[in-house]
Amino acid sequence: MLDLLIRGGTVVDGTGRPGVRADVGVRDGRIVAVGDVDEQAARTIDADGRVVTPGFVDLHTHYDPQVMWDPAATPSSLHGVTSVFGGNCGFSIAPITPEAADYLVPMLARVEGMPVETLEAGLDLAWGGFGSWLDRLEGRLAVNAGFLVGHSALRRVVMGEAAVGERATPDQLQAMVALLGQSIEAGGLGFSSTFSASHSDHDGHPVPSRFADRAEFLALAEAAGRFPGTTLEFIPSAGATFSDEEVELMADMSVAAGRALNWNVMVVAAGEQARAGRQAKLAASDVAAARGGKVVGLCLPEPMRMRLSFASGFVLDLIPGFADVIHLPHAERRAALADPAVREQLKKATADLPPQHSISRFAQFTVADVGNPSLQGLVGRVIGDVAAERGGHPLDVLLDIVVDDDLATGLEPPTIGTDDESWVERVRLLDSDPRVIAGGSDAGAHLDMMKTFACHTSFFAEAVRNRGLMSLERAVRLFTDAPARFYGLRGRGRVAEGWFADLVVLDPATVGPGTVAPRQDLPGGGWRLYSEATGIDATIVNGIEIVRDGKVTGETPGTTLRSGRDTETVVL
16 A cells, blocks of 8 residues: 555656656655556545646755754745755854854854844754754654755864954864764765855854865865765855955865855846856856866845845845944944934945945835834835935935834845846756756745745746746756755655655646745744745655645654765766
8 A cells, every 4th residue: 555645646757857647656755656556545635737746955045943943944845845955154053062052053143144032942952963963853854954064163163262263273174174074974964164244243253164264165175075975065255246266266175075066146137237247156167167176056046035124234234334333232233323423424335336236225125014013104115205205315214214113124125136137047047057056045044034935936936837938847857856966865856766755746827935924933932034835735755744735734754864875976
């Protein structure tokens, strides 16, 4: 008898081939039959009029903390994601020590936009090494989850307070290499790091990895490459292009490891300047290839829609002149933003910025939400319109609102990449340029800012159904077989006999991202942006439904994805 039979659906197997009508039979967590299946099953799903696909694989998440209290990694699993990869950007919560935790937890809260009260309430920190943490998760996951070993965690555990501000000594570097090796032997999927100016800690200082020199990056990359089934992830810059130093470093890290390196994130927009910036970034792949390495950019499969806030300050601190104010403690920041002299300095700093610096176009910001009920009438209003009514400078008007709201105001900057030209180019890159791969959701992070956790269902709704720019079969491949093969994930990413039964049953006529709204459901009373999907009937992991009719079932069939055991080495 089968454990599960999905009957009468159109199977889109993940390879890009045309879908075919077929039943899918599952036993002991594996697909045992695809075709006309005439066998009894403990549970049958009627998939008539539906499409059956592999589960979606998300290469760039920050679900490391959240899976400790939310095994289903919501809302991603509601949108068809069955395998998530965390520990990106150099930020993992293992290995750890009590001393390192005192720094790493608030750092993670700041740099990845997680409420610190949620981390304090949701993490018991009752682990030390990478293996002991993965063991804690085993048997408690609904999704499959794998994690890279973060550079900042390695540095803080080995170097203590010196991790911020100092280069590693030879002995310290040797200890980091050894700790990375131990962590990968225990199941870490590889090495991740950041050199980006967008990553500053809770004290306003660069995160630990930004103090590493070239030799440290290369030594750790080489160490990761000593083990089977590993990969590299790196955040080079938040700018419009990469420096020669960043291009050289990524290429040499890939060569040193003998592994592919992926960087995050490419956001596609129209215009000659944006095109030139993309080409300059993609040239990093060409440099690496010429040296025998492989560098691939994660391309966000939808426009970047953000909610910014002066309470967290993330991204806003990239605006010239803003960082010193944004990194002040909350009360001092509020006072500074109310100070006319400070405001004049901020106006001067942003007066001559080029038009593409969209996050400084304050007049085009929209008020998304407010904490102060007396300001509710401003929700949905554009700052430029409010400024015209009040007869004030747009930045003054914006900051008046923010200060009155104790910095809680949600602000939406202009969204780039929503036009026809951008969508055509986004689809072209994803479908035919080997230098990019779909990714960059950042799910589990920037909980008050990012809406890209629904990028998979958004792409189906917009690129496939609404615009007709790509077939459903090609789109499914972007989120299943392509990322699974890129990371060497064994037996996942396709609907095929013998493969793991990670599956999605969806309605192609209605699949979509749902409506994004705040939800206060995190430990410690924290809140996040959240949306349920439309058109996802079931998300199945290892043969068991973890989402049924849009609701989490509570089942925990997921596994930790460990290097060598669950991944194979991908030859460059």
